[in-house]
Amino acid sequence: QKLNVGEESPSCRSLLTYHREVLVSKLRSIQCVLDNLLSSEFLCEEEVEAVQRTDTKPNQVRKILELAQCKGEQACDFLIYIIYTVGDAYVDLQPWLKEINYVPSKDVSVLTVENTDPSKYSEKQRREIGRDTSFIMSYGQREETRLEELYTDTLMELFNGANESLGLLDTLEQLLTDDAVFNPQGETIYVVGDAGVGKSILLQKLQNLWSKKELVTDAIFLFKFRCRMFSTFKDSEQISLRDLLFKYNCFPDLDPDNEVFDYIVRFPHKVLFTFDGYDEIQDDLERYNVPEVSSPDEKAHPLQLLTSLLSGKLLQGSQKVLTARTGIEMQQKVVKKKVILRGFSPSHLKTYIRLHFKDQSQRERVEIQLDASPHLCGLCSTPLFCWIVFKSFTHLHTMHDSFELPESCITLTDIFLLLCEMYLTRSAPPPLSIQRRNARCTAETFKSGLKPLAGFAKLALQGFDKGTFYFSQDELRACGLTEEDEALGFLRSVSEYENTENPATFEFLHLTLQSFLVAFGLILDEDMPLDTILKFFAECSRKKKSSCLPCDFFHNLSPKPSGTRGSQTNEHLQFTNLFLCGLLSKPKTSLMEQLVAPKMLKEKQALLKSYLSTSVKSHIHGLPVHETDEGKKVHVLPNFLWMLRCIYETGSRDIAKMTAKGITAGFIKLGYCNVYSGDCTALNFVLQHRRKLLGLDMDNNNISDYGVKQLRPSLSKMTIVRFCVNYLSDSSIEVLAEELCKCKVVEVLGLYNNCITDAGAKLVAKIIEECPKLRIVKLGKNKITPVGGRYLADAIKKSTSIFDVGMWGNTLGDEGACAFAEALRHHPSLTNLRSAISPPPQLYGFKFGPPHKILQLKKTY
Numbered sequence: 001q002k003l004n005v006g007e008e009s010p011s012c013r014s015l016l017t018y019h020r021e022v023l024v025s026k027l028r029s030i031q032c033v034l035d036n037l038l039s040s041e042f043l044c045e046e047e048v049e050a051v052q053r054t055d056t057k058p059n060q061v062r063k064i065l066e067l068a069q070c071k072g073e074q075a076c077d078f079l080i081y082i083i084y085t086v087g088d089a090y091v092d093l094q095p096w097l098k099e100i101n102y103v104p105s106k107d108v109s110v111l112t113v114e115n116t117d118p119s120k121y122s123e124k125q126r127r128e129i130g131r132d133t134s135f136i137m138s139y140g141q142r143e144e145t146r147l148e149e150l151y152t153d154t155l156m157e158l159f160n161g162a163n164e165s166l167g168l169l170d171t172l173e174q175l176l177t178d179d180a181v182f183n184p185q186g187e188t189i190y191v192v193g194d195a196g197v198g199k200s201i202l203l204q205k206l207q208n209l210w211s212k213k214e215l216v217t218d219a220i221f222l223f224k225f226r227c228r229m230f231s232t233f234k235d236s237e238q239i240s241l242r243d244l245l246f247k248y249n250c251f252p253d254l255d256p257d258n259e260v261f262d263y264i265v266r267f268p269h270k271v272l273f274t275f276d277g278y279d280e281i282q283d284d285l286e287r288y289n290v291p292e293v294s295s296p297d298e299k300a301h302p303l304q305l306l307t308s309l310l311s312g313k314l315l316q317g318s319q320k321v322l323t324a325r326t327g328i329e330m331q332q333k334v335v336k337k338k339v340i341l342r343g344f345s346p347s348h349l350k351t352y353i354r355l356h357f358k359d360q361s362q363r364e365r366v367e368i369q370l371d372a373s374p375h376l377c378g379l380c381s382t383p384l385f386c387w388i389v390f391k392s393f394t395h396l397h398t399m400h401d402s403f404e405l406p407e408s409c410i411t412l413t414d415i416f417l418l419l420c421e422m423y424l425t426r427s428a429p430p431p432l433s434i435q436r437r438n439a440r441c442t443a444e445t446f447k448s449g450l451k452p453l454a455g456f457a458k459l460a461l462q463g464f465d466k467g468t469f470y471f472s473q474d475e476l477r478a479c480g481l482t483e484e485d486e487a488l489g490f491l492r493s494v495s496e497y498e499n500t501e502n503p504a505t506f507e508f509l510h511l512t513l514q515s516f517l518v519a520f521g522l523i524l525d526e527d528m529p530l531d532t533i534l535k536f537f538a539e540c541s542r543k544k545k546s547s548c549l550p551c552d553f554f555h556n557l558s559p560k561p562s563g564t565r566g567s568q569t570n571e572h573l574q575f576t577n578l579f580l581c582g583l584l585s586k587p588k589t590s591l592m593e594q595l596v597a598p599k600m601l602k603e604k605q606a607l608l609k610s611y612l613s614t615s616v617k618s619h620i621h622g623l624p625v626h627e628t629d630e631g632k633k634v635h636v637l638p639n640f641l642w643m644l645r646c647i648y649e650t651g652s653r654d655i656a657k658m659t660a661k662g663i664t665a666g667f668i669k670l671g672y673c674n675v676y677s678g679d680c681t682a683l684n685f686v687l688q689h690r691r692k693l694l695g696l697d698m699d700n701n702n703i704s705d706y707g708v709k710q711l712r713p714s715l716s717k718m719t720i721v722r723f724c725v726n727y728l729s730d731s732s733i734e735v736l737a738e739e740l741c742k743c744k745v746v747e748v749l750g751l752y753n754n755c756i757t758d759a760g761a762k763l764v765a766k767i768i769e770e771c772p773k774l775r776i777v778k779l780g781k782n783k784i785t786p787v788g789g790r791y792l793a794d795a796i797k798k799s800t801s802i803f804d805v806g807m808w809g810n811t812l813g814d815e816g817a818c819a820f821a822e823a824l825r826h827h828p829s830l831t832n833l834r835s836a837i838s839p840p841p842q843l844y845g846f847k848f849g850p851p852h853k854i855l856q857l858k859k860t861y
């Protein structure tokens, strides 16, 4: 039956009659219609209830149509207007609206229509996610900090598919935009960063903003998962996508017809997923190397569902943000955008201090101490380490008046010892004021807390052996841990959704803390064979051929423990090795002797030292060396960095000296190795023992000004200094100018893509003037204006050695370009000067266009 739509538009009432059949079969989301008819007072509560009592869906629609028609033309018009306005929910009826040429009347267009279905579920999600994300984890379950009171921005750097930096993100929201998408077919926004750099907190902030409707996104649903949850399923377990979404996030109430899920399947772009900690399930993914799922109704193992979601086989078009530790390889075709988190910049750190210390005198004290220690600042650029340092400072300061932040040679082991000391003293009452002044006795605290500490260490070790991160209460008890111990702060309970079967499940506050306790466990255990302390070195080596540790060394060691899973990432094991080096170091002997039999401690120390010496020698020997025009060049592998970190943690000058002596090449390349400022202390610890000149390429890392300050003692002997793309400001150039002008041996100075201004340019000019061997200076992509350009051009005029200067990507303007053109004219040896790159100029000999056109000047003969 077709209504003949003539010149005169039919009434809405008659439309409902003529198209009753279409409406009865296609009108879904009935609740939304009822909500809006009720809120606009076309229906009353009793009438709504009467519809809800009606048995089937079609009958409910029939009833609504009858009621609307009884109420009159405007009610019918409004009913159609609801279908028209909430297009997503009534997508099947949109062709019908076209067919009837529906145009809302003036009367109904002023009325408000709200999409209450499926937004009811969305609101529930927002409520629950808002509740779950409002607090930052803190130590102990007694104390929590509001996310908004402590959240501080961190450096987020965009990369393209070729791993080239595209600059920093200004706001968190840019994470979800289409800017810097390098693979439009990819489905996943990939966020990577080192341990504790703030990946989980970044997701938490994103979720929290969404819950408050403060995130600019179309997503009306958000599902958050921690990847480690996916490895808790049995191999044979199969679940549906619906269960994965609702059972492990909040459940839609009153949805007998599956409308929420149907909506999600039809409109995936309305869904945002966050997956945290992809690195933690690498082994399991390898085991589940099975075809992906492509139907939303098909049951599959949760890991299959996960990979299918990430690749877009399931819910294609949904937004997905995935985090992982640095070094995890993700299939390129799946990734559409990549962001690397770099931690706190110096100004972020200042903000964080302000937020953390409400008490002004405490804040000032911390600021002074940090200013005096670039090394500590470097460590504090990792938010987790910063949080531990500040938290323990606050806590220990309430216990002991004289407590100061640790000295400049603080190691990561010191930081985690502080954390443990804080936990172990929390249960003790605050000391009386007389005691406060000199009562801090760390060894005493550890001795009296040995029982729980040993219990946690045992639990942590069991976890690594089994490859699990969750622990049941029974497992805690089996390790001798009591209910009181649970509250000390080492553990936290797992969210209800992550383990719906067993509510009393715990995990360590942070994976790095678990790594630390594992190292403690290896030292405390007096029953294991001695060489068990090396088992994670063995495992790291087994996993990566390129490891810093020689494989042959491990053939004699105990076999891989049963149940241990192989993993593409072994960072948590590397951390355990590092902490082992720290806990078995000389400076920690007096503390550890209180906890382990001194004889055994000595044996373990000796074993570790001999192992490290052997492996360092073998590693250095095995490094790939290239003969170049500039001499022997060695390209260091990322694992070299772990070796350096371990050496620094041992504090052993002997091993450091031996390493320095072993590096025979004149040029070390550490580019793209993810070196952060804290690592520069370790590098310097070794390099300071080197007598010979050295070239150092640390391009494309994250060393920042703190790192350069840490390298200060090694800089004067450097011939090649390449610190391109490293967030350096003028204060780094100050250090460079001071040091490089001491021995004047520098030949190459790479500072491309940093944050150098005219003040820094003036200092570089000084280096150019004073260092007679300097040939190449790269200063492109900085913040140099004509003023800085003039300093540099003047210095270049005087130099006799320089022949290659990179300046493009600054704002030199005509004036700066002219200054360089002039320098070039005066300078017989300068053959290559770049002040911008496009379009490539056709230059024969000298050819200058109008000053503003001087893009690239190249002298060709």
Ligand SMILES: Nc1ncnc2c1ncn2[C@@H]1O[C@H](COP(=O)(O)OP(=O)(O)OP(=O)(O)O)[C@@H](O)[C@H]1O
Pocket (backbone or CB within 6 Å): 136, 137, 150, 151, 152, 153, 154, 193, 194, 195, 196, 197, 198, 199, 200, 201, 202, 277, 324, 325, 383, 384, 385, 387, 510, 511, 512
């Ligand atoms: N942006 C931030 N603002 C304030 N504190 C932060 C921030 N990021 C991280 N932190 C602090 O550091 C701790 C560790 O951060 P988070 O768990 O996010 O690190 P992660 O990168 O996920 O580490 P991992 O890879 O080891 O899981 C947080 O609990 C918090 O105390």
